[in-house]
Amino acid sequence: MTAYDPSNVFARILRGELPSHTVYEDEATVAIMDIMPRADGHVLVIPKVACRNVLDAPPEALQAVALATQRLARAVKAAFDGDGVTIQQFNESAGGQVVFHLHVHVIPRHDGMSMKPHTGAMEKPEVLAANAERIRSALTAL
Numbered sequence: 001m002t003a004y005d006p007s008n009v010f011a012r013i014l015r016g017e018l019p020s021h022t023v024y025e026d027e028a029t030v031a032i033m034d035i036m037p038r039a040d041g042h043v044l045v046i047p048k049v050a051c052r053n054v055l056d057a058p059p060e061a062l063q064a065v066a067l068a069t070q071r072l073a074r075a076v077k078a079a080f081d082g083d084g085v086t087i088q089q090f091n092e093s094a095g096g097q098v099v100f101h102l103h104v105h106v107i108p109r110h111d112g113m114s115m116k117p118h119t120g121a122m123e124k125p126e127v128l129a130a131n132a133e134r135i136r137s138a139l140t141a142l
Contacts, residue, residue: 004101014048031072086105088105
């Protein structure tokens with residue numbers, strides 16, 4: 001297996017070297033807004049421990065990520081009046097992984113609406129900030 005690269009974007013965010021819109025944090029995980037969202041409210045749940053993906057993650061990191069993912073799924077569904085939630089997690093290049101730090105996509109969904117295509121276009125920071133606030137408010141109401 002390929003070694004963990006501490007220069008990946010999520011490791012840099014965790015170290016405070018890059019900005020992010022944090023919506024949730026506990027002792028083991030952080031949830032941030034995806035800067036190239038497939039839908040409004042698209043968040044990423046990331047463990048604080050260095051692990052490349054689910055294949056090398058310690059069991060306690062997987063447990064923390066799963067629990068945070070459930071919490072964020074409830075919050076984004078409520079915050080964006082979703083009919084459902086898509087949860088995605090990719091492992092290694094062949095599995096679709098692009099950033100090699102374990103992360104889970106949590107995306108609120110609405111009946112009859114497709115996700116936006118992944119074009120590489122970044123969302124405006126003020127939109128991400130407003131969406132983050134909606135999710136933080138929903139988290140406090142849960």
